[in-house]
Amino acid sequence: MLKVDNITVAYGKAKALHGVTLTVEQGEMVTLLGSNGAGKSTLLKTISGLLKPRQGGISFLGQQINNLPPHKIVELGVVQAPEGREVFPSLSVRDNLRMGAFTRRDEKAVARDLQFVFDLFPRLAERRDQAAGTLSGGEAQMLAIARALLADPKLLMLDEPSLGLAPLVREDIFHVVQQIYQERRVTILLVEQNAKWALGVASRAYIMENGRIVMEDLGSKLAENEHVQRAYLGY
Ligand SMILES: Nc1ncnc2c1ncn2[C@@H]1O[C@H](COP(=O)(O)OP(=O)(O)OP(=O)(O)O)[C@@H](O)[C@H]1O
Ligand SMILES: [Mg+2]
Known part of the structure; x- marks a missing residue:
């Protein structure tokens, strides 16, 4: 459904994404984990058309979208909350x-x-x-x-929907995201700091570090990975 193909994105001279490749298939909930400054928001903004890649391309349902203005991308069904x-x-x-x-x-x-x-x-x-x-x-x-x-939306993108919320409200948000996914069958690309929850609900997950994708696997597999456990799950 969404194909991000080897994109490089920079703010002025400072590169924020170095050749990032990621896909989301229809019906998936894909999560993106990474520490602060890794480039997660930059990636979502680039998919939304707010930033333009220096290299590489982005397509949605077979159509190239990286040269479209943001409102056209929304009209195609790619919507970031x-x-x-x-x-x-x-x-x-x-x-x-x-x-x-x-x-x-x-x-x-x-x-x-x-x-x-x-x-x-x-x-x-x-x-x-x-x-x-x-x-x-x-x-x-x-x-x-x-x-x-x-x-x-056909593809809903959420950038840290639970950020700064009290635990009970955060639970509400988690519950609602799952409901949207299950009841509305909206495909979701989720950036979320709560790795335990994010890996638990994800069909697949990507780990981003310093502007690069360093791991990609089923959420359940990544949750068992030692590096992921140490860096993101606090074990
Ligand atoms: N408007 C901007 N101008 C210059 N540099 C920027 C700008 N926005 C982001 N950056 C830089 O790009 C890098 C990636 O930032 P980004 O916001 O994508 O990270 P993030 O993974 O979303 O982090 P966080 O988890 O803290 O939200 C950082 O080094 C950041 O300082
Ligand atoms: Mg961010």
Whole structure:
């Protein structure tokens, strides 16, 4: 479904990704692990079209996308949930969600998806008329994920959805990501610091270090790997 082929990405002269190759097949949940500064967010931003690779290419469903502007990539179904702080603060929860669906014309399907995310996040349903800027951090993160779902993603990319959240809210987010995967059958590319959970739910996982992919395997296999256990699972 998604093929990232040997891409090199740099900020000015500083290279952040050195020949990264990664694939995501339809129906997979693929997770990307790596320490701070490894290049995970850079990779997601490049797939989203916010950064352009210096070398290599990216294709989605057989179409080259690395030269497309970000909104075209979203229209093809590659949607990255923004960070929780990137919601529109003065708009209500409901209007933020509607913004997520602004390119879609099928009103019935949009209404159905709105209901789906309100079922998924009852806290957002209760706060549908509240200004998004007054949500708690965890609620704003839920809104960001919900807004991405309203864009009807074929591939949903999440960059550390549980970052900075209290343990119970983090559990909520984990649960919801699994529900999205299982009930909506959305293909997911997930960056997540909680390696134990991320490897447990992943179909496959990649480990990134210093801008390079250094390991790739089934989540369960990586969880048994000694280097992974020491570096990411704290054993
Ligand atoms: N806008 C930028 N300008 C210059 N360098 C950048 C920029 N954004 C990121 N970098 C650098 O690129 C490298 C990769 O950063 P990136 O944000 O992709 O890492 P990450 O794996 O997402 O880390 P984290 O786990 O901390 O989020 C880092 O060395 C970072 O300092
Ligand atoms: Mg990051």
